[in-house]
Amino acid sequence: MSDKAKAPVLLDMLRQTCPRCRVGRIYPSSVFRGFPKMNDQCAVCRLWFEREEGYFLGAMIVDYALAMVITTAIAALLWSLTHWSFEKLCVVAILIFLPAVPTVTRLGRVLWIYFDQFIDPQR
Numbered sequence: 001m002s003d004k005a006k007a008p009v010l011l012d013m014l015r016q017t018c019p020r021c022r023v024g025r026i027y028p029s030s031v032f033r034g035f036p037k038m039n040d041q042c043a044v045c046r047l048w049f050e051r052e053e054g055y056f057l058g059a060m061i062v063d064y065a066l067a068m069v070i071t072t073a074i075a076a077l078l079w080s081l082t083h084w085s086f087e088k089l090c091v092v093a094i095l096i097f098l099p100a101v102p103t104v105t106r107l108g109r110v111l112w113i114y115f116d117q118f119i120d121p122q123r
């Protein structure tokens with residue numbers, strides 16, 4: 001086993017590398033640079049990232065969960081500082097979260113691909 005294969009899975013998820021070989025990239029650029037088209041398959045091991053039509057529907061659930069956790073954390077932080085009303089906290093927290101949507105969406109897809117490969121590895 002090489003040193004690359006021993007890297008923590010979380011680090012490989014943030015690097016957006018292929019869940020099978022951990023070398024090929026899922027996206028051609030960083031997760032923190034907007035929403036470019038993802039690669040169809042891994043350039044190293046030829047793993048197809050979108051296994052079937054509608055594959056990323058599950059990623060939307062991951063995106064939603066990430067968005068809820070982040071927005072709730074922002075609202076809790078704002079509440080501890082300002083004690084605003086619940087409605088005002090929700091609106092401001094969502095507005096603060098909006099610029100992060102492309103990054104969270106990409107991260108959700110990467111997490112979904114890793115989760116899918118963990119429970120049903122493609123050979």
Ligand SMILES: [Zn+2]
Binds near residue numbers: 018
């Ligand atoms: Zn690969």
